[in-house]
Amino acid sequence: MSSPAATNAQPDKTGLFKLLKEAIVGSHQDYTAISVNRAILLLAVPMVLEMAMESLFGIVDIFFVAHLGADATATVGITEAMLILVMAVAFGLSMGTTAVVARRVGEHDPDGAAESAVQSVLIGLGFALLIFSIALPFAPRLLEWMGATPHILAIGSLYTRIMLSSSGIILLLFLINAVFRGAGDAAVAMRVLWLANFINLCLDPCLIRGLGPFPRLGVTGTAVSTTIGRSIGVMFQLWMLAKGSAHLRILRRHIRMKLKLMWNIFEVAGVGVLQLLVATASWLVMVRLVQSFGSQATAGYTVAIRIVIFSTLPSWGLGSAAATLVGQNLGAQQPERAEQSVWRASLFNAIFLAFVSAAFLIFAPQLIGLFSNDAQVIRYGASCLRIISLCYVLWAYGEIIVQAFNGAGDTWTPAWINLLAYWIVQLPLAYVLSLRLGFGPNGAYYAILAAETVLALVSIYVFRQGKWKQKRV
Numbered sequence: 001m002s003s004p005a006a007t008n009a010q011p012d013k014t015g016l017f018k019l020l021k022e023a024i025v026g027s028h029q030d031y032t033a034i035s036v037n038r039a040i041l042l043l044a045v046p047m048v049l050e051m052a053m054e055s056l057f058g059i060v061d062i063f064f065v066a067h068l069g070a071d072a073t074a075t076v077g078i079t080e081a082m083l084i085l086v087m088a089v090a091f092g093l094s095m096g097t098t099a100v101v102a103r104r105v106g107e108h109d110p111d112g113a114a115e116s117a118v119q120s121v122l123i124g125l126g127f128a129l130l131i132f133s134i135a136l137p138f139a140p141r142l143l144e145w146m147g148a149t150p151h152i153l154a155i156g157s158l159y160t161r162i163m164l165s166s167s168g169i170i171l172l173l174f175l176i177n178a179v180f181r182g183a184g185d186a187a188v189a190m191r192v193l194w195l196a197n198f199i200n201l202c203l204d205p206c207l208i209r210g211l212g213p214f215p216r217l218g219v220t221g222t223a224v225s226t227t228i229g230r231s232i233g234v235m236f237q238l239w240m241l242a243k244g245s246a247h248l249r250i251l252r253r254h255i256r257m258k259l260k261l262m263w264n265i266f267e268v269a270g271v272g273v274l275q276l277l278v279a280t281a282s283w284l285v286m287v288r289l290v291q292s293f294g295s296q297a298t299a300g301y302t303v304a305i306r307i308v309i310f311s312t313l314p315s316w317g318l319g320s321a322a323a324t325l326v327g328q329n330l331g332a333q334q335p336e337r338a339e340q341s342v343w344r345a346s347l348f349n350a351i352f353l354a355f356v357s358a359a360f361l362i363f364a365p366q367l368i369g370l371f372s373n374d375a376q377v378i379r380y381g382a383s384c385l386r387i388i389s390l391c392y393v394l395w396a397y398g399e400i401i402v403q404a405f406n407g408a409g410d411t412w413t414p415a416w417i418n419l420l421a422y423w424i425v426q427l428p429l430a431y432v433l434s435l436r437l438g439f440g441p442n443g444a445y446y447a448i449l450a451a452e453t454v455l456a457l458v459s460i461y462v463f464r465q466g467k468w469k470q471k472r473v
Helices: 004-008 016-025 036-066 070-106 110-145 150-165 167-183 186-209 219-243 259-291 295-311 313-331 335-369 375-389 392-407 412-436 441-465
Strands: none
Touching (some): 016 036, 036 070, 036 167, 036 186, 036 219, 036 295, 036 313, 036 335, 070 110, 070 150, 070 219, 070 259, 070 295, 070 313, 070 392, 110 150, 110 167, 110 259, 150 167, 150 219, 167 186, 167 219, 259 295, 259 412, 295 335, 295 375, 295 441, 313 392, 335 375, 335 392, 392 441, 412 441
């Protein structure tokens, strides 16, 4: 039976334009009381726009780097394969943070939400220092271990050292934004990434190409501009936390270490980190596998994956909105409304990705051709886009449901599903298809298609069992 809040919600009378404006400016609504469609829109729109600038930077970044040649593009692709491990930690910690903060907000416990936010930031600072101490001395050696050629090492070692050493800043950026998203202040998180990546976008061509008074740094300029932009973004986040927002206010009495609460967050977040490490470590192996077919194959794969990420921004926004709504509604003792939010967001996602899939199947070579005029790079990249897009409609449900589990604080379930999909299905299949059966890079792409299909089907089945509704955080 539906909860009273879900049943009695009145039809929205707000015009679409005003609703979009409210979403972008920032809403003061109680998301556990308004209609589900309106709640999804108010949360998803700023979350989509938040990542739009992030992925737009990635697209522009690879556009400039791709024109430096296949080795420069491969440098970015290989480094990002290692950086994704840091991103796994960042997103894993963000999952725990969003779940705990959202649950406290749903329970109408502002002090609990503020204290959870502070402990999450302290955890992030600890991880940032640890990453810096490891990455600074060993970054070039890691690049070599990933199969980089001597020429890639010559042009890319400094880039890799800067990117990996400063990746703790990226971790903090995403972690603090998870605090805002869990509280329902998605518009604040959006503005943070807009600022950070606007600076990136301005500096990137200047430092890569040496425009005006800026030095010509080549691929290294990408790392410098990213570090500057995201550092300013973190400073802006800390200022916003001190200032207070619509749903979250941190006071001086909240700023102290609470080991029990920190451990509670880390229990949820730690499994989230494991969950994403399972997925991203498999991606690291996939990049290493593709690199065995040469720089052109890696460059094509790198460009294709950037386009895939950019195209799935609305999916990410809808999934994050669903995670916040699940956490807040479970905190408000409305589990059926939480489930309704997930199915509604999944349907919206499937409709959107059906159109994206059709576009990739038709225009894949032209899309890759925007970033490279190398015929081999275009061929590899177009094959990747077309094959992966075949699972988009089904994947639409898996993407939302996995984030819903995390929003409920049930991070173990997606961890096991990721282990099955990526390590038991994807990696062995990629090895057999690409190397043993001679499909080359296409074998790796077909393995991705199979893994994402398995992930979606298993996620839907487990979600329907409903055990996530009893999770306590």
